[in-house]
Amino acid sequence: MNTTLRTGYFGGSFNPIHEGHIRLADRACQLGLVDEVWFVVSPKNPLKPTADPDDAQARLAAVRDALAPYPHLKATDFEIDKPLPSYTADNLNLAARLYPNRTFVLIIGGDNLDDFTRWKNYEQLLRDYDILVYPRPGASNTIPQGWHRVTLLDGPLMSISSTEIRQKNTPKRP
Template sequence: MEEMSVKTGVFGGTFNPIHIGHLVLANYLCEYGGLDEIWFLVSPQNPFKQNIELLDDNIRLEMVQAAISGYPRFQASDFEFNLPRPSYTVDTLNRLAEAYPEREFTLIIGADNWAAFDRWKSPEEIIRKHAVIVYPRPGYDIQTDVLPPRVKVVNTPLLEISSTFIRQAISEGKDIRYFLHPEVYRIIAEKKLYQK
């Protein structure tokens, strides 16, 4: 019998920091979106965009690892740390497919990114080689009747939480522990991250 390939969702982001919105979305996609597992692909610092607010790559990876440790279908990945910069999605997906031929990778993006997808590097190649799951974002309507065959919309729960809001709240001294996984909250508090 032919070996079934593992359906792996690729959820890329800076995760600065990872919050419950990310976790709820990924949890939903694993349980209801037809994926076997999800890899949280932590994006490295872009050398062309020096972002003062972006924490060190390894601290962000550590927070992702802490947040997902109890759920066997999640994996934290530093795969992009070792790719040429800036790392484009098409190149990352192609390299992942080479490195892990037993997996079938699905790109997970928000409706905001889908709206700008034609401006990405090689969007046609991404859709030709890989499945894409688009999740809703407020203010972005997706024309589901004109989607390419390998692109599907999954109506995930909408949690309007952003990492920007969390960084801002922490810098103002707010206690927003319930927006974060307890272990992530602990790391932020212990290392005094995002404080002014």
């Protein structure tokens, strides 16, 4: 009897979390590609050094609140207390060692696929993990040749982004 859970590892700032994040994760579960998804709130994206995300604990609380109606979607603080910079490859490898009853599947948006070769140890991620990519408007949404463990999810393109939400909620200066 196989008791291994296929667990989506969906890292991000989630500043703020929005319907697009939730629909992406829920879609991966609906398609049977994963059993559940961990929303891994990151303290800071190492590829966005100028970004100043709101307090990580506050973002984690917001993610927990947003995911409350979805028992198969979980918020986790797995990366929050890690030393900076915090890299997906290091954290995903640690999660795989700490939770041997889980098979982790990396979940990213199509915009991250375009920059994936800039990620630390991206070759190791491509070799050791299945990767699910949700298409994003404006992204190439094209899987490079030879990336055999990468799957483009079938789903509607959503034009919502955390950046747009933050910009709309930022008061205009006179």
